Amino acid sequence: MPDTLQSTQTPRPVPAGADLSGNRATQPAVEFRDVEIAYGKFVAVRDFSLAIAKGSFVTLLGPSGCGKTTILRSIAGLVDITKGRISIGGRRVDDVPIYKRNIGLVFQSYALFPHKNVFDNVAFGLKYRNVSKAEIARKVGRALEMVRLPGSEKKLPSQLSGGQQQRIALARAIVFEPEVLLLDEPLSALDANMREEMRVEIKKIQRETGITAIFVTHDQEEALSMSDRIVVMNAGSIEQIGTPEEVYDTPATAFVADFLGKANMLAGKVSASTGTTATISLAAGQSATVVSPRPLAVGDAVTVVVRPQKLSVGKEQTSNHLSGRVLSTSYLGGSVIYEIDIGGGTMVRCHTAINGKPAREGEVIDLGFECDGCVLLDANGRRIS
Amino acid sequence: MTKGWTLYDPRLAWMLVAPVLLLLVVFLLLPIAMMAVYTFFTFVTAGVEESTLTLANWREFLTDSYYHGFLLKTLRVGAMTAVICGVLGYFPAYFIWATSFKHKWMLLLLLIVPFWISFTIRTFSWINILGEQGVINVALLRMGIIDEPLRMLYTEFAVIVGLVHFLLPYMILNVYVSLESIDRTLIAAARSMGCTGAQAFREVTLPLSLPGLAAGLLLCFVLAAGSYVTPQLLGSGRDALFGNLIYDTIMGQLNWPMGATLSIVLFVVLGIFAAIYTRYMGMSQIVKGLGG
Numbered sequence: 001m002p003d004t005l006q007s008t009q010t011p012r013p014v015p016a017g018a019d020l021s022g023n024r025a026t027q028p029a030v031e032f033r034d035v036e037i038a039y040g041k042f043v044a045v046r047d048f049s050l051a052i053a054k055g056s057f058v059t060l061l062g063p064s065g066c067g068k069t070t071i072l073r074s075i076a077g078l079v080d081i082t083k084g085r086i087s088i089g090g091r092r093v094d095d096v097p098i099y100k101r102n103i104g105l106v107f108q109s110y111a112l113f114p115h116k117n118v119f120d121n122v123a124f125g126l127k128y129r130n131v132s133k134a135e136i137a138r139k140v141g142r143a144l145e146m147v148r149l150p151g152s153e154k155k156l157p158s159q160l161s162g163g164q165q166q167r168i169a170l171a172r173a174i175v176f177e178p179e180v181l182l183l184d185e186p187l188s189a190l191d192a193n194m195r196e197e198m199r200v201e202i203k204k205i206q207r208e209t210g211i212t213a214i215f216v217t218h219d220q221e222e223a224l225s226m227s228d229r230i231v232v233m234n235a236g237s238i239e240q241i242g243t244p245e246e247v248y249d250t251p252a253t254a255f256v257a258d259f260l261g262k263a264n265m266l267a268g269k270v271s272a273s274t275g276t277t278a279t280i281s282l283a284a285g286q287s288a289t290v291v292s293p294r295p296l297a298v299g300d301a302v303t304v305v306v307r308p309q310k311l312s313v314g315k316e317q318t319s320n321h322l323s324g325r326v327l328s329t330s331y332l333g334g335s336v337i338y339e340i341d342i343g344g345g346t347m348v349r350c351h352t353a354i355n356g357k358p359a360r361e362g363e364v365i366d367l368g369f370e371c372d373g374c375v376l377l378d379a380n381g382r383r384i385s
Numbered sequence: 386m387t388k389g390w391t392l393y394d395p396r397l398a399w400m401l402v403a404p405v406l407l408l409l410v411v412f413l414l415l416p417i418a419m420m421a422v423y424t425f426f427t428f429v430t431a432g433v434e435e436s437t438l439t440l441a442n443w444r445e446f447l448t449d450s451y452y453h454g455f456l457l458k459t460l461r462v463g464a465m466t467a468v469i470c471g472v473l474g475y476f477p478a479y480f481i482w483a484t485s486f487k488h489k490w491m492l493l494l495l496l497i498v499p500f501w502i503s504f505t506i507r508t509f510s511w512i513n514i515l516g517e518q519g520v521i522n523v524a525l526l527r528m529g530i531i532d533e534p535l536r537m538l539y540t541e542f543a544v545i546v547g548l549v550h551f552l553l554p555y556m557i558l559n560v561y562v563s564l565e566s567i568d569r570t571l572i573a574a575a576r577s578m579g580c581t582g583a584q585a586f587r588e589v590t591l592p593l594s595l596p597g598l599a600a601g602l603l604l605c606f607v608l609a610a611g612s613y614v615t616p617q618l619l620g621s622g623r624d625a626l627f628g629n630l631i632y633d634t635i636m637g638q639l640n641w642p643m644g645a646t647l648s649i650v651l652f653v654v655l656g657i658f659a660a661i662y663t664r665y666m667g668m669s670q671i672v673k674g675l676g677g
Contacts, residue, residue, distance in 0.1 A: 076577055098576045099584075111574040115592050124588075128579030176578070 027090045029054040029212035030075060030180055035084035037070050044070045045236045048084070052180075052214065052229075057206050059215045061223040062233035063259065068216045071233075072182050075214065077101050089179050099128075104173030104211075108185040110165040112157040118144070118168055119153035125176035143171040146205055163194040170202065174209060181206070183215045187222060199226055220260045224248060232256045248307075254381035257305045264311070264348040265377075266304040270296045277371065280304055284344035288320040291372045293385050302384070303377040308337065308351035310373035313359070318368030324348070326363050340367065417652065423645035432639040442646040452630075452647070456654070459627040462541065463610030466548040470605045471598055473549065474556030478597075479590075481557075482564040493561070496554045508547050508618050515543050515619075539621040547615040552608055556601035563597025564590070596666050603662045607655050627651050 028051035035048040045067040052058050060068035073079045074086060077098035086093055093101055104125075105111075112121050122140045131139070144150050147167035157165055166186055173181055183202070187195045203226050206213045217223055223230050224244040232239040232247055232255075240252035251257035254265065268280040271287065278292035280302060290304060312318060324342035336358045338350045350367060359365050376384040390397065427437045446452050481492045499507060514520050515537040522534040537543055567590060575585040613628035620626075625633075627647070635644035 076573075078573055078577075097581075098573075099579050099581055101577075102579075103577060105574060105577040107570050107574065109568065109570055111568065111570040113571060113575075113589060124575070125578035128584070172578070 027054070028052055028087075029056075029089060030214065031087045031090075032071075033085050033087075035071075035074065035086060036082050037067070037074055037079060038082045043236060045074075047237060050231060050238070050241065052212060054212055055210045056228040057203065057213045057215065057226060059217060059223040059227040059230045060233055061217060061220065061230050061259075062239075063218055065235075066233040067236040068218075068233050069184060072184055072214060072216045075101075075180065076103055076105055076182055102176075102179050104176070104178035104181040106166070106169050106173045106181070106183045106186045108189055110157070110162075110169045110189070112165055112169055112172070114157055116157075117153065118149075118155050118157070118160075121157065121168060122172045122175050124172060125178075129176055131176075139175050140171075143175040144168075146174075146208070147171045147201070162190055163198060166190065166198060167201070170205065174205065174211060177209075177211075179212070181211045181213045183213060185216055185218070187217070188219070195222075202226065224260070232259065234259070250375055250383065251305065252383050254303065254305075254377055257375070257377070261307060262349065264306045264308065266306065266346065266348070268302060268304060270298050270300045270302055273298060278302075278376070280376075282344070282346070284322070284324075284342045284346040286320075286322050286342070288322075288369075289371055290320070290374050290376065292376060296376075296384070301379040303381070305375040305377060306348070306369050306373065308349040310369050311348065311350040311352065311367050312369065313338070313350060313352050313365055313367060314355065315366050316368055319371040320369050322348070322367040322369075323364060324367065326359050326361050326365060329358055329361055331358055338365070340365065342367070417649075420645045420648055423642055424649055426642040426645075428640050428642045434640075434642050442642045445643065446646050446650060452650075455625075455627050455630050456650070459610050459651075460654070462545060462548070462616075462626060463606045466545055466552060466609035467602045467606035469545065469549050470552050470556040471602050474553055474601060475560055475594075475598065478557045478560035478564060481561055493558075496557055499550075499554060504551060505614055505618075507550065508615055511543060511547050511550070511619055512538060515546070538619065539624070541620065541624045543619040544616045544624050544626075547619045548609045548612060551612075551615065552605040555604050555608070559601035559604065560594060560597045563594045563600075567593045599662065599666050603659060607659060610655060611651065 030050075030052040032048050032050045035045060036043060037045040037048075048067075048071060060071055062068045070079055074081050075088070075093075077093070077096065081094060088101060088103070113124070116124070119140055122143055123136050126136045126139060140153070141150070144152060147170055149164060149167050149171070152160070152164070152168070157168065160168065166189075169186070186202070187198055190198060199222060202213075202215075215222075215226060227244055229241060230244055230247050231241050234255050240247050240256045242250075242252075247256055248260055251260065251263065257263040257265065266280075266282050266284065266288070268282040268288075270278050271281045272279040273292065273296040275295050276291060277289055278296045279287060279289045281287045282304070288304060296302065311322075315321075322342050324340040327339040327341050327347065330337040335351060335353050338352075338359065340348050340350060342348055348367070378384050423434075424442050425438045425440070426434045427439045427441065428434050477496075481489060484492070486492065512519065516522070517534040517536075517538070519538065521537065522531075525531045526534065571589050571593070572585050575589045576582070580588060610626070611628060612626060613632060616624055616626045616629055617632075628651070631644055631647045631651070634640050634647060
């Protein structure tokens with residue numbers, strides 16, 4: 001829903017040299033500065049700093065227990081932060097109680113009020129915002145149209161399917177035009193088909209309304225397909241912040257490479273290095289020459305990260321060659337996933353289009369990857385840049 | 386292996402419920418049926434009745450306002466007890482539910498501790514508290530606040546106090562169970578949409594705990610209205626309830642047909658209340674409450 005209040009105001013000219021941080025247009029919708037959240041002695045989140053641009057769709061991605069839900073709950077005011085500060089629209093909210101924060105929340109469990117019908121559920125937030133009855137009816141009607149469930153006002157939540165309930169929960173969270181929409185694993189209770197449908201729907205509604213959305217998930221596909229930016233978290237801290245392409249193609253750490261798409265990690269040592277390339281002798285026995293962002297010292301331990309999709313099968317014109325014995329073949333119709341032992345105790349996964357007959361288990365096949373089809377990590381698991 | 390028997394065989398199910406069914410039929414349905422038949426027997430003199438069928442007992446009950454007064458009074462005392470239990474019981478239930486105290490089970494255990502002492506002895510204890518030489522009167526006399534003992538024991542007040550003491554744990558457990566079944570994210574959701582804590586209670590917690598409160602009210606009402614020991618020990622003759630009337634009719638006047646009639650009346654009246662409740666709330670709530 002467009003912010004009618006703002007659109008009627010003419011933007012004031014900003015004097016030269018003025019501090020732009022006070023300008024609403026450039027202000028992040030949500031900002032964390034050095035936030036720490038602890039439960040007793042257990043630190044759930046540490047040194048968390050993040051600025052989320054207005055109108056963007058940001059995903060907090062990580063395994064369970066990484067602190068992503070804790071961060072989401074701290075925006076809502078459901079958990080207190082122990083250090084740092086959180087601002088919503090430039091307003092510091094550390095001491096603002098939950099009911100004055102003006103945020104929309106969608107829960108994994110839907111959290112619809114079972115004793116209220118759809119209309120009363122969706123109207124709930126408006127009721128506490130001094131909106132007239134006629135206006136409430138109009139806005140609820142619009143919100144229900146937006147989630148494609150018009151005419152369901154009189155139904156009780158128990159009469160709706162899981163997907164429908166989640167749509168109502170979404171309508172309820174956006175109907176009062178909150179500053180931020182928080183989505184806490186909203187799709188994980190749905191079955192696979194419904195999940196994909198809701199993914200598209202949520203994204204569409206977010207774009208139409210221009211609302212700032214923060215989405216929490218442990219599902220990398222959801223994160224990659226929906227987000228403008230992804231914040232990959234692990235053990236209470238940020239591993240990487242970037243667009244889906246950035247975090248997927250150039251993972252900043254070994255954790256990101258592994259968590260997003262289970263990249264192949266080929267350990268090795270630098271055997272030769274020029275300004276732009278490095279030759280790595282792999283622990284598996286082969287050697288590979290890859291693009292290096294900077295000269296590397298010979299003898300340094302590095303890890304070559306190659307996506308399963310970047311590995312090709314057959315003696316093609318790729319710059320690097322590997323070979324190994326197929327351990328398992330997963331036929332997926334249009335493509336196939338091989339698990340291949342390339343020696344030295346190294347197992348790689350290769351996801352490739354089918355060219356002829358898929359290789360069988362036990363067969364020895366040739367693999368290859370391009371010199372720029374990979375990322376180099378240093379001995380600490382950080383990307384070399 | 387017995388031929389054709391499986392774990393889900395309906396015959397097996399019947400065999401498993403058979404003992405309970407038998408118990409219920411022999412010790413519940415049959416006695417009630419016999420009582421119902423007795424209401425039509427003719428009363429000759431104390432301890433003697435003959436099986437000539439008559440409507441005299443029912444006629445007497447329906448026309449004599451003495452009985453109606455007892456019935457109304459019993460329902461009134463039962464209702465008052467239930468309402469007082471509801472008001473007093475909701476708060477401890479809410480507290481146990483809401484507290485972040487680690488050992489909640491201990492608080493729940495405290496609710497059950499009174500049941501370790503015989504109900505009769507618990508009722509007797511009120512004599513030492515409310516009586517002329519009881520704690521309250523002695524304390525007030527010593528402090529010079531009153532000149533002569535207050536009459537608290539053997540009044541309707543004492544009966545209700547005794548019943549509340551007896552029934553409060555049932556109420557607390559019922560309310561607690563229904564509170565416990567509330568998904569707490571509902572409250573977080575309400576708060577996030579602009580509710581203060583008190584508003585969230587009114588919008589979510591209270592309405593969703595009403596089934597438990599209603600179950601508690603019904604249970605307390607039925608148990609209070611059917612009580613016999615408490616009014617016997619803590620009330621005067623005037624404060625007797627319907628249960629005492631039945632006892633007196635059967636054991637005092639030895640008028641079994643009339644006693645049976647009164648028993649069936651109480652049974653039917655309380656049954657109607659339970660039926661109304663079941664119609665609107667479902668009996669499962671009470672079962673949940675009793676199960677803790």
